[in-house]
Amino acid sequence: xxxxxxxxxxxxxxxxxxxxxxxxxxxxxxxxxxxxxxxxxxxxxxxxxxxxxxxxxxxxxxxxxxxxxxxxxxxxxxxxxxxxxxxxxxxxxxxxxxxxxxxxxxxxxxxxxxxxxxxxxxxxxxxxxxxxxxxxxxxxxxxxxxxxxxxxxxxxxxxxxxxxxxxxxxxxxxxxxxxxxxxxxxxxxxxxxxxxxxxxxxxxxxxxxxxxxxxxxxxxxxxxxxxxxxxxxxxxxxxxxxxxxxxxxxxxxxxxxxxxxxxxxxxxxxxxxxxxxxxxxxxxxxxxxxxxxxxxxxxxxxxxxxx
Numbered sequence: 001x002x003x004x005x006x007x008x009x010x011x012x013x014x015x016x017x018x019x020x021x022x023x024x025x026x027x028x029x030x031x032x033x034x035x036x037x038x039x040x041x042x043x044x045x046x047x048x049x050x051x052x053x054x055x056x057x058x059x060x061x062x063x064x065x066x067x068x069x070x071x072x073x074x075x076x077x078x079x080x081x082x083x084x085x086x087x088x089x090x091x092x093x094x095x096x097x098x099x100x101x102x103x104x105x106x107x108x109x110x111x112x113x114x115x116x117x118x119x120x121x122x123x124x125x126x127x128x129x130x131x132x133x134x135x136x137x138x139x140x141x142x143x144x145x146x147x148x149x150x151x152x153x154x155x156x157x158x159x160x161x162x163x164x165x166x167x168x169x170x171x172x173x174x175x176x177x178x179x180x181x182x183x184x185x186x187x188x189x190x191x192x193x194x195x196x197x198x199x200x201x202x203x204x205x206x207x208x209x210x211x212x213x214x215x216x217x218x219x220x221x222x223x224x225x226x227x228x229x230x231x232x233x234x235x236x237x238x239x240x241x242x243x244x245x246x247x248x249x250x251x252x253x254x255x256x257x258x259x260x261x262x263x264x265x266x267x268x269x270x271x272x273x274x275x276x277x278x279x280x281x282x283x284x285x286x287x288x289x290x291x292x293x294x295x296x297x298x299x300x301x302x303x304x305x306x307x
Contacts, residue, residue, distance in 0.1 A: 014065075017111040019083065021053035023120030030090030037122040038089050048082040048107055052116045060116040064108050076108040135200040137280055142199065144298040146180045151197070158196040168197070175296025176216050176265045184285070185292035191223045194288040197295075203234065203278040209302045213283045214269035216297040219261045226289025227259030230268045237279035250275045259288045273305060 005013055024039045043049035052060060067073045084103035107114065135156045142154040151157050151168045169183040184195045217228045234250040255268040274281065283300065287293040 014112045015110070017107075017114045019049045019052055019114055019116045020120045021049055021116075021118050023117075024122040025085065025089075025120055026122045026125075027085065027087055027089035030088055035125070043083060044081065044102065046080065047102065048080050048105065049116075051080075052114070053118060057116075058118045060114075060118075062114045062116065063112075064114060065112040067108070077106055079104055079106055081105075082107075135198060135282075138199060138201045139205065141201055141283060141300045144300060146182050146296065146298065152182055155197045155199055158198060168195075173294065177297050179296050181294050181296035182285075183292055183294050184287035186287065187222070187290050191225055191289050194286050196284050196286050198282050198284040200235075200280055200282050203274055203281050206274045206281070206302050207276065207278075208274070208305055210271060210273050210305050211281070212269060212271045212299070212301045212303075214267060214299045215285060215295045216265050217260075217268050217293055217295050218263060218265045219287075219291060219293045220263065221261045221289065221291040223289050223291070225259070226287075226291045227261045228268060228293040228295070229259045229286045229288070230255045230270055231282075231284045231286065232270050232272050233282040233284070234272070234275050234278040235280045235282065236277050250278055259286070 002015070020043075022040060022042045024037050026035055026037055028034065029036055043053060052062070064076060067076055069077070081102040082105045083101060085101050089101070133156075138154070143152055146152040146155075157168050167185050169185060172183060173181060175181050182197065184197070186193075186195060211232060213230055213232055215230050217230075219226070219228050221227055231252060231254045233252045236250055251272065253270050253272040255270045260266070260268065285293075285295045
């Protein structure tokens with residue numbers, strides 16, 4: 001991800017690394033067991049982390065971009081090991097794979113700044129959320145009229161089981177055409193996250209066609225970045241190979257690069273061709289951030305491509 005960002009934006013970004021000397025952290029036990037706390041001693045001698053620890057500070061922010069390039073600071077351009085621990089930690093009994101948790105770096109080339117913590121404590125898990133059942137695969141989109149109180153019949157809500165949930169409110173005002181509406185809303189101490197209403201549909205009957213999904217919407221947004229959007233997401237056939245860690249969508253197309261805000265009724269729409277490899281697709285209504293979004297007058301059309 002970092003390499004892709006570097007190619008895209010170059011020096012328009014600032015890269016901040018993190019380092020620690022000793023302490024605890026949470027990770028899955030090797031080679032992928034349950035999340036558990038791990039504790040490690042002081043960083044390996046001569047490592048970047050160990051040198052930072054020699055400053056004797058519990059917390060340290062080091063400006064590498066502004067550090068002198070000559071004198072003692074020239075050391076920042078040389079190669080040295082640095083701790084590199086991810087979401088899985090532990091050594092296999094024989095360690096035939098040569099598992100190590102350091103990476104050779106040149107600090108000045110890797111980071112603009114480094115935040116160092118002398119002693120860490122393990123993260124504390126959030127309380128578990130309610131499981132989200134897999135959506136039923138429908139043959140065609142259903143209940144575009146949004147009938148039903150609360151979550152409309154045939155739709156599934158995502159992002160509504162967390163501590164600061166996105167509430168799905170029964171219709172409380174008509175759409176521009178006089179139809180039913182649904183309102184997604186949330187108030188939380190942070191700005192990120194989104195609530196969704198989705199349907200998952202078989203793509204078999206739509207091969208060779210171009211899909212269009214649209215909805216009327218209006219918003220009351222409480223922060224920058226909050227707003228509404230609609231999307232189409234195309235998914236491949238599930239792979240039975242359990243060695244695949246994650247199989248992503250073939251494509252996701254959204255109605256605008258950023259969620260839109262509009263206190264007056266407006267229209268969101270998205271169009272896309274069905275990929276040949278698509279097994280299913282998802283249509284979705286989304287509210288991001290804090291505030292409220294009303295949706296209504298949903299439309300779904302499929303037309304045969306001319307090519």
